[in-house]
Amino acid sequence: MTKPLPLSDLDLWVQPGSKKEKDHALSLLSRLHVITITAQSRDDPQSASLTKNFGASLRLALTGGGEHQSFGVPSHDSPVAGLDTEFLDVFARDQWEAILHYVVNSVGDSAREGDGGPTKSVRLLLEAGKLVTTGRRSGGGITQAGFSFLLQEVNAQVWTLLLLWIENAEQMTLDSVDVLSFLFMLGSLELSRAYSTSTLSESQRQMLSYLIDFGLVYIPPSAPTQFYPTRLATTLTSDASALRSVSAGFEAALTAASGSKGFIIIETNYRLYAYTNSPLQIAVLALFTRLGVRYPNMVTGRITRKSVANAISHGITSDQIISFLGTHAHPQLVKTAAVHGNPVLPPTVVDQIRLWQIENERMKATAGFLFKEFDTRKEYEGCVKYADENGVLVWKSDPKMMFFVTRHEQLRDYIKSRKGK
Numbered sequence: 001m002t003k004p005l006p007l008s009d010l011d012l013w014v015q016p017g018s019k020k021e022k023d024h025a026l027s028l029l030s031r032l033h034v035i036t037i038t039a040q041s042r043d044d045p046q047s048a049s050l051t052k053n054f055g056a057s058l059r060l061a062l063t064g065g066g067e068h069q070s071f072g073v074p075s076h077d078s079p080v081a082g083l084d085t086e087f088l089d090v091f092a093r094d095q096w097e098a099i100l101h102y103v104v105n106s107v108g109d110s111a112r113e114g115d116g117g118p119t120k121s122v123r124l125l126l127e128a129g130k131l132v133t134t135g136r137r138s139g140g141g142i143t144q145a146g147f148s149f150l151l152q153e154v155n156a157q158v159w160t161l162l163l164l165w166i167e168n169a170e171q172m173t174l175d176s177v178d179v180l181s182f183l184f185m186l187g188s189l190e191l192s193r194a195y196s197t198s199t200l201s202e203s204q205r206q207m208l209s210y211l212i213d214f215g216l217v218y219i220p221p222s223a224p225t226q227f228y229p230t231r232l233a234t235t236l237t238s239d240a241s242a243l244r245s246v247s248a249g250f251e252a253a254l255t256a257a258s259g260s261k262g263f264i265i266i267e268t269n270y271r272l273y274a275y276t277n278s279p280l281q282i283a284v285l286a287l288f289t290r291l292g293v294r295y296p297n298m299v300t301g302r303i304t305r306k307s308v309a310n311a312i313s314h315g316i317t318s319d320q321i322i323s324f325l326g327t328h329a330h331p332q333l334v335k336t337a338a339v340h341g342n343p344v345l346p347p348t349v350v351d352q353i354r355l356w357q358i359e360n361e362r363m364k365a366t367a368g369f370l371f372k373e374f375d376t377r378k379e380y381e382g383c384v385k386y387a388d389e390n391g392v393l394v395w396k397s398d399p400k401m402m403f404f405v406t407r408h409e410q411l412r413d414y415i416k417s418r419k420g421k
Contacts, residue, residue, distance in 0.1 A: 004047035075194040092230035095215025129164040144315025187237030318357040372402040
């Protein structure tokens with residue numbers, strides 16, 4: 001923007017009902033010293049222009065000039081043999097699938113530390129974002145947010161995890177502004193081209209280790225001074241849809257698809273047949289299906305009250321289950337339903353899944369003990385923390401300083417020991 005832009009011209013770009021949002025955006029940009037807005041007068045129309053410093057920096061960033069290295073610095077060393085686009089796609093897919101597998105297989109006792117999944121830092125990030133939980137009270141597993149994460153397209157999944165990374169950057173001794181700037185630089189790099197690590201700052205080189213865990217970059221063991229952006233990195237700033245609907249989002253999440261979109265056949269007796277050999281797809285089915293026999297290219301199972309209740313206990317809703325089944329219905333099932341004018345999924349199955357969720361939403365009685373009338377808030381908070389750590393806390397009310405536990409023996413001894421001090 002080489003000359004000031006009259007605000008009257010800017011108004012032509014804005015929808016009539018969005019004037020409030022436009023004024024808020026201009027006010028925010030002005031406070032950030034990105035733009036300056038001239039004072040209103042009779043002679044000259046009010047206009048906006050980029051501040052001198054921001055305009056110069058933006059021009060350097062867009063053209064790659066100066067020392068900003070906005071588009072990275074290509075490596076002048078010989079490229080690594082065999083490291084092509086196909087190799088990088090396989091690497092990125094394997095890294096990302098490992099993360100998705102961990103989210104899916106984190107239910108109950110199936111979460112394992114030595115299963116070749118994502119690194120410890122990625123697992124802690126997933127827990128910090130409440131995509132999975134390992135709490136003793138809840139038993140651990142995938143959460144409703146985690147299942148919604150699976151329903152996003154891959155690009156949105158990547159940004160979900162990266163935003164969690166930015167939010168927790170300070171705990172990793174990283175600057176969140178530097179992290180975001182480096183991510184935007186990655187989005188402008190060229191796929192399968194080698195870039196030099198020697199021109200990166202110490203902080204940026206530290207970021208590379210995390211980005212390798214996410215599958216965004218690859219550093220060859222034989223050439224540690226080079227890094228290669230994968231497709232996950234080069235599409236960070238693309239115009240791909242941020243979110244897909246529940247009924248359409250799983251196709252992108254399940255990157256190890258067996259070749260056809262639909263692979264599930266379900267009968268009125270709740271029997272399910274899935275024509276797939278994808279471990280990830282089978283793991284997702286296991287969240288709400290009692291699997292029976294597994295063949296080389298097919299698994300069989302049954303949707304039961306217990307299997308649906310298990311899924312619902314981890315935050316997965318009946319609508320999400322039904323949408324997943326409908327989205328991945330076998331083409332023959334879809335064709336037969338279209339010919340006879342029937343719904344793709346048997347209505348009895350759909351209704352029963354919803355009824356099973358309603359059953360789990362009824363009031364349940366839990367035997368236990370209520371603690372109240374604490375002398376100080378410090379005493380209350382200490383007892384609540386102790387009860388939660390021991391996995392006996394069921395309910396608490398901080399304003400009333402009351403909580404409910406299933407067992408009281410250890411808590412009683414803890415309170416006595418505190419009183420005796």
